[in-house]
Amino acid sequence: MTEVWFVAVAVLGALIVLTLVRLLIGPTAPDRVVALDTVNTLTVASMIVLSVAYEQTVFVDVAIVYALLSFVGTLYIAKYLGGEISA
Amino acid sequence: MLNTLALIFIAIGLFFMVVGAVGLIRLPDFYTRAHASGKCDTLGEGMMLVGFILFEGMTLIAVKLLLLVIFIFITSPTAVHSLVNVAHSRNIAPWKKGEERQ
Numbered sequence: 001m002t003e004v005w006f007v008a009v010a011v012l013g014a015l016i017v018l019t020l021v022r023l024l025i026g027p028t029a030p031d032r033v034v035a036l037d038t039v040n041t042l043t044v045a046s047m048i049v050l051s052v053a054y055e056q057t058v059f060v061d062v063a064i065v066y067a068l069l070s071f072v073g074t075l076y077i078a079k080y081l082g083g084e085i086s087a
Numbered sequence: 088m089l090n091t092l093a094l095i096f097i098a099i100g101l102f103f104m105v106v107g108a109v110g111l112i113r114l115p116d117f118y119t120r121a122h123a124s125g126k127c128d129t130l131g132e133g134m135m136l137v138g139f140i141l142f143e144g145m146t147l148i149a150v151k152l153l154l155l156v157i158f159i160f161i162t163s164p165t166a167v168h169s170l171v172n173v174a175h176s177r178n179i180a181p182w183k184k185g186e187e188r189q
Contacts, residue, residue, distance in 0.1 A: 011101055018111075018112060022111050022112055030170050030173055031120060033170055037166055037170075041132055041159075042108075044159075048135070048139055071165075074169075078172070082172070
């Protein structure tokens, strides 16, 4: 059963690399931020898969905190790009 | 039986995540890319977490995963919506047929 989880993590890792391409070449700033948001989502998913693979329940709590912080980060960058927050 | 159902859910979730990432690379302008990322990732991650809830059964971890599903279904579209709002206010033009891909 464990091999299935590692295959899933490998697929998610390949998707993260694919999304990082868009993060590097994205022509506008919002493009890059959307790519970063997708990387965060994929990271949360791979944390959950790894928590099942290694039977470490602590990883789920880490994934919850990571999802919360990534949402706040994306929203803050969006506000900054919109000019509502001055650096 | 329940494990098979969980594996099917996780496979469907992975499929949607693959579609979202390919759309993020392939689609021509910002708005279509935000559409691919915002919808496919939300549904893909939700499906994967529902699969893991079925796999775990009635435990504390399942409750935490359910809370994470609800949280992601609220926040992921909100983040992408605010980014599209910013792109619209910065006058990023949508792609039209026949134009060069951005």
